Amino acid sequence: MQHLSEEQLVAHYYHDDDAPAAAESHLAGCTECRLQFDTISRVLTLVGETPLPERGDGYADQVWTRLRWKLGARRRRARWTSLVAAAAVLAVAFFAGQWWHARNLAPSPVVTASNKPGQVTTPVVQAGAQERVLLVVVSDHLESSERMLTEVANADPRRNFDVAGDRAAELVASNRIYRQSATNRGDQRIASLLSDIEPILVELSHAGKTMSPDDLAAIQKRIESKGLLFKVRVMSTQTGSGGDNPAPAKSNSL
Amino acid sequence: MEVTDVAAVSRAREGDSDAFRLLVERHSRVIFRVAYRMTGNEHDADDVVQEAFLRAYKQLDNFEERANFSTWLHRIAVNCSLDLLRARARHDKHRADITVYDGDEEREREIASSDPQPDRLLLSSELQQHVAAAMDKLSGNERTAFILRHFEGMPVEDIGKTLGIQVNAAKHTIFRAVRKLREALEPLVRSNPCST
Numbered sequence: 269m270q271h272l273s274e275e276q277l278v279a280h281y282y283h284d285d286d287a288p289a290a291a292e293s294h295l296a297g298c299t300e301c302r303l304q305f306d307t308i309s310r311v312l313t314l315v316g317e318t319p320l321p322e323r324g325d326g327y328a329d330q331v332w333t334r335l336r337w338k339l340g341a342r343r344r345r346a347r348w349t350s351l352v353a354a355a356a357v358l359a360v361a362f363f364a365g366q367w368w369h370a371r372n373l374a375p376s377p378v379v380t381a382s383n384k385p386g387q388v389t390t391p392v393v394q395a396g397a398q399e400r401v402l403l404v405v406v407s408d409h410l411e412s413s414e415r416m417l418t419e420v421a422n423a424d425p426r427r428n429f430d431v432a433g434d435r436a437a438e439l440v441a442s443n444r445i446y447r448q449s450a451t452n453r454g455d456q457r458i459a460s461l462l463s464d465i466e467p468i469l470v471e472l473s474h475a476g477k478t479m480s481p482d483d484l485a486a487i488q489k490r491i492e493s494k495g496l497l498f499k500v501r502v503m504s505t506q507t508g509s510g511g512d513n514p515a516p517a518k519s520n521s522l
Numbered sequence: 523m524e525v526t527d528v529a530a531v532s533r534a535r536e537g538d539s540d541a542f543r544l545l546v547e548r549h550s551r552v553i554f555r556v557a558y559r560m561t562g563n564e565h566d567a568d569d570v571v572q573e574a575f576l577r578a579y580k581q582l583d584n585f586e587e588r589a590n591f592s593t594w595l596h597r598i599a600v601n602c603s604l605d606l607l608r609a610r611a612r613h614d615k616h617r618a619d620i621t622v623y624d625g626d627e628e629r630e631r632e633i634a635s636s637d638p639q640p641d642r643l644l645l646s647s648e649l650q651q652h653v654a655a656a657m658d659k660l661s662g663n664e665r666t667a668f669i670l671r672h673f674e675g676m677p678v679e680d681i682g683k684t685l686g687i688q689v690n691a692a693k694h695t696i697f698r699a700v701r702k703l704r705e706a707l708e709p710l711v712r713s714n715p716c717s718t
Contacts, residue, residue: 275697282671284678284693310711311704316672318653321564323554328547331571335546339539339579427565430572 272301277308337419338432355405355445362449406450406458409442410504413465417500420472420484421491429479436472443469461503464494527591535582546575549592552674553599559669560603561610562654570606574599590680596670597684604662649710656706660699667692668699 272280272294279285280292295302416432416439423429447462471487472479479487491497525533525544533541550571557570577598578585585594657665663685670676670684682692 274701275694278697278700279693281700282696284696307708307711308700308704311707312672312700314649314707314711315653315657315703318650320555320558321567323551327554328550331550331575332543332546334572335575335579336539336543338576339542428569430576 271298272304274304274308277301277305280305281308281312334430337415337435338430355409355442358405359445359449406446407504407507409439409446410500410507413439413443413469414497414500414504416472417465417468417491417497420468421488421497423484423488425481425485425488427481429481429484431472431475431477431479433473433475433477436469436475440466440469440473458503458507461499465496465500468496528587531582531585531591532587534579542579545578545591545595549595550575552592553595556596556599556669556674557603559673560600560665561606562657566606566610570599570602573602577602593676593680593683596674596676596680597686600666600670600684604666607662652707652710656703659702659706663687663695664699664702667695668703671696 272291276285276291280288280295285291295305412435416436419432420429443462443466447459447466450456450459450462468487468491475483525541527545527548530541530544534545553574554567554571557567557574558564561567561570574595578595581598585591660668666685667681670681671678676684678692678696679689681696682689685692685695687695
């Protein structure tokens with residue numbers, strides 16, 4: 269009688285054999301093969317008894333919560349790239365406008381928006397319009413920065429943190445443009461805030477795919493010690509409402 | 523009518539994040555199970571689940587609609603797990619090198635603790651450690667094939683697709699895994715027949 273090979277016994281255990289009935293018939297009449305088969309079964313049963321940690325119904329939600337920002341970074345890449353480009357165009361247009369006004373309006377004073385004859389002042393209406401456009405894009409930038417800082421600040425410091433490096437790099441590029449614009453306009457409040465968040469964004473953009481718990485804890489400490497999240501939220505709210513209700517030209521917001 | 527995986531993938535490709543969320547809801551727990559079996563560590567398994575879905579999302583354009591999304595996702599999760607195991611092996615080797623220099627006593631203790639002795643196997647946690655040690659001796663492909671067949675009940679054909687090998691090769695890989703497990707664990711089932 270030809271015995272079943274070990275490979276055939278394993279295949280029979282998993283019902284992967286080509287002739288299961290023949291194997292079963294052989295096992296019924298062959299003690300040696302039956303013993304071999306029982307040993308394999310016991311080993312595999314033992315392996316199968318190793319416990320598995322439970323993951324409840326809410327697990328998918330947890331996975332999704334951690335995942336969605338990273339997905340957004342990929343899908344919204346085109347939008348981010350456009351935003352950075354738009355910011356650059358706005359900055360160029362803004363400074364070109366200022367230069368043009370300085371060149372053309374300086375010798376011949378303009379009439380104010382109030383239309384009072386003889387009253388000389390700066391071109392309020394055009395400056396206000398430029399300001400409103402900048403307010404909108406800075407507000408959007410601050411909201412995005414706030415989301416990223418919140419994500420970092422709320423991450424579990426005991427575990428590696430998955431860094432959305434591409435998104436951070438895009439924010440760094442926008443941040444530089446807005447910071448420069450704010451500095452040139454003399455808006456120290458926004459310039460200072462953007463200066464504060466820039467090193468954090470730069471660090472995140474250079475962190476690679478994951479950040480170690482130690483690095484994460486260090487960056488969380490920096491965010492907390494400078495009260496960055498709070499400052500960004502306040503400024504984001506102010507610039508956001510400023511966009512809806514534009515402040516006077518000489519106000520201190522971008 | 524229920525949205526199929528293929529339809530969800532198609533919508534996700536168009537940027538519909540709710541469609542991808544549906545796929546996460548359907549498959550995350552199964553992928554966690556596989557990842558845990560592969561890595562033997564809860565936190566690592568959670569990380570593998572994240573990474574697997576992220577890679578899947580980035581590679582959605584490469585998914586062929588005639589394929590099975592679950593098999594495709596399993597393949598990605600398995601690759602993530604293997605990447606992690608390789609990284610861990612490098613890390614462990616580094617630590618082992620340091621341990622050797624720490625002295626022979628420590629090394630002797632480590633060797634002794636990995637030696638299966640029937641009188642030390644009364645506690646189920648010790649049995650689990652021996653099973654884990656036996657699983658650690660499997661190669662990446664053996665471990666993957668065995669987990670997918672034994673724990674997930676995946677057909678051999680799909681295991682072949684997951685590993686990118688022929689059906690017969692997949693079958694043989696499962697056999698090699700079982701043989702290694704048997705070599706390592708047979709003394710335990712002989713000395714502890716009640717455990718099964």
